[in-house]
Amino acid sequence: MDSPAAAGHEPERRLRRAVLWVAGLNLAYFFVEFAVAIAIGSVSLFADSVDFLEDTAINLLIFAALGWTLHRRALAGKAMALIILLPALAAAWQAFAKVASPEPPDPLSLVLTAGGAAVINLVCSLILARFRHHGGSLSAAAFLSARNDVLVNLAIIAMALLTAWFGSGWPDIVLGLIIVILNVGAAKEVWETAEEERLAARALAGEEID
Template identity: 35%
Template sequence: MTGAAPVARGYRRALWIVVLLNIGYGVVEAVGGFLAGSQSLKADALDFLGDGLISLVGLIALAWPLVWRARVAFGQGVFLGLLGATVLAATAYRVVVQQQPEADLMGVFGFLALLVNVAAALALMPYRKGGDAAAKAIWLFSRNDALANLAVVIAAGLVAWSGTPWPDLVVAVMIAALFLQSSWSIIRDARADIADAHGGEQLP
């Protein structure tokens, strides 16, 4: 038991880093998405803000019993699923009303987002194994976000090369799919934790 407290303090510090990085850059990237006219940047900005709020809730819930942390994780999964659906709807609209994004701005903000997410993932890396559904959710978000940002940077290059908005729209759909897949994974783990907290009783 003597080694538990330093780990808890370290994890709490890592979560604060993740919260500040995600919310801070989410605001920056939202502005960048509108300036660049990039749907994938806007989707990624929503992801940053969502991750920041989710990490903040996870930070607050650290001292709660397992069943309540699992319920928080379940809510996080539902919230992420709603974000994914929102991004899909906005991207469908952009398919109809196509607008060429500014590839240079898109690439710059995408690359900065990649650096921010790599920093967040590195802060969480020592705590990525084990833990409950809420802890797994936060790690999964940061890891997947770094991959999504890499896709945004590649899409910026393809927009510049092809002269069409389609790479931007395709990446926005990929990010939405990532939201939905992660949402399902988090909800599944949260249900398992809730069942464990109730003595293994399976939820409907």
């Protein structure tokens, strides 16, 4: 029979295993999506590929930070909020660069690649769903990012159909800007959760909270 201490550490061990699986899946598909995005010149796919790299970093940091104090985890949560903004910056840069020449990306490549991404992100979100309320801002960051990614992937598929219908690159640019908005919203939620943890750490330390 496991000791009470061992049983207490079991949820943490399960979360560690989960985030390593999620990090590996995200890193593997980053290379796939990034290569396709560059090949077909897609703003939204490029932003989504950077998002896979961001998710890899988030989950590896969760793996490292689980043993940290509440205060340090709050700081890490705020770092994660800033990391979530990276795909937004990438999408904004790509969208700006493509405005002058909005060539449409290949719709079939968009559908196939985004479909694969949706499967990967759905699997990751299901893995992380049961931990979203048990790891503070860090696990919240990972779950929110994976959840938003599924929505983005479905939007890319819909955008591909519009691209095929209109033969224009503008749907791809517009979706890139929507990705910016989604990531800003997720970053805000994670930042607020991390701030709550920071205040909780101060309260535990006996500090006055304004």
